[in-house]
Amino acid sequence: MLVLNEILKNKDAVVKALAKKHFKADDIVEKIIELDKDRRETKSRLDEVLAESNKIAKEIGALYKAGKKDEADAMKVKTAQLKETGKELNDKFDLLQEQITKCIVELPNTPCELVPEGKNAEDNLIVHREGDFPQLPANALPHWELAKKYNLIDFELGNKVTGAGFPFYRGYGARLQRALITYFLNSAINRGFIEYQPPLVVNEASGFGTGQLPDKEGQMYHCTVDNFYLIPTAEVPITNIYRDVILKQEDLPIKNVAYSSCFRREAGSYGKDVRGLNRLHEFDKVEIVEISTQEDSYKILDEMVEHVASLVRGLGLPFRIVRLCGGDISFTSALTYDFEVYSAAQEKWLEVSSVSNFESFQANRLKLRYKNSEGKTVLAHTLNGSALALPRIVAAILENYQTEDGIRIPEVLQHFMGCDFISESNKI
């Protein structure tokens, strides 16, 4: 959520910035200003009443000590009215506070200047493109056919045991997953990230902390008996480590990496986009999360983008980096780069990573702060990115690396796979 004082101070700038996200903010901002004025007045009056009550209480105490019981009892009468007005003002203050928060929570994060104008994905800015499209054999197949042919992934079995969108990986398919996870984690560790293995289930407070709740409640699997949620990304537990935490400036930047399964209900998405591995309810992902000072966050965003690029490059997949436009960028993000790999048999660009700087938007909600060099406690900046999401990478590898009689394995994975080629003759 945005910071109240910033909204009050720079209301025109906030309204203008949010217009880029096609969000009409002026009504809400006006309402916030009005509510806040009322809140300040109420607070002043409440404080006066409390001060008066405290004063009387002290006098009564003094009288009791002096043994003047009658005078003390007489004074008690005075407090009844004060107590009542105090309670009224207090209730009013709480209500106003609540209403203000409710308004602020409706406001998306302000996009940074680099975010291009635009309505939808077509207006995103391609900032980088790398790698050549592969020459596929004449009998090239989409990955779901290849997965079946070489016994790598069993979608039907997933349907039987759980439901659509929960595939089984087996044999070399399972090994490929494990190889990718290891490759991604090792690469991050080599860049100084600390590896975490988080819980896959979080409580309600954590869901609020990273903003999944209350808006995206329907997108998460909910264990109602214990009021737990299955995580849609490791971002949720990893970022919530720092909920209500005050860090030291010398702790920053914090660089965490976590592999986790991710669970998404994906309510409402059907059709050809969900074919095969393109969209699943449960999938694996390695996520990087960084916490930085306010000054360094954009430098760190660039570093994260470079790290993700090195992963895709290492796998030899053609990819492009797009800077999301105002209409396509998420509610919480100030600047986002998406990575798309080209999946040659489907002839489609598949989104495999999304790297974002949230500036202080998440930190404000999390109450994640640090003491800066002047000793002042200020909000930290948070960033995260997929590095990387597995299923679409697997899809692209299967499709792009297929030959007439098998699937080659990218060199960086061969050691973890224990083979360099999957074929009819060696399939498991």
Added chain:
RNA sequence: GGAGAAAUGGCAGAGUGGUCGAUUGCGGCAGUCUUGAAAACUGUUGUACCGUCAGGUACCGGGGGUUCGAAUCCCUCUUUCUCCGCCA
């Protein structure tokens, strides 16, 4: 799952109804001393909100209550520890 104990400032740890925002120690910061450092000594040291200032208000795990007045009493929730049971 059952029984009991506890939760206080950066940390340790007092405080069981009124000058307690909280004794004290450690740590931190500033100073004295010293060529420098250490030690010793002296002072200082939480956060948020309201107010132009003076100042005021709130905060002793969270929430509610009793009282003129709550860190202190009551209820409730959470967490931690000890014991018992169960178990990978």
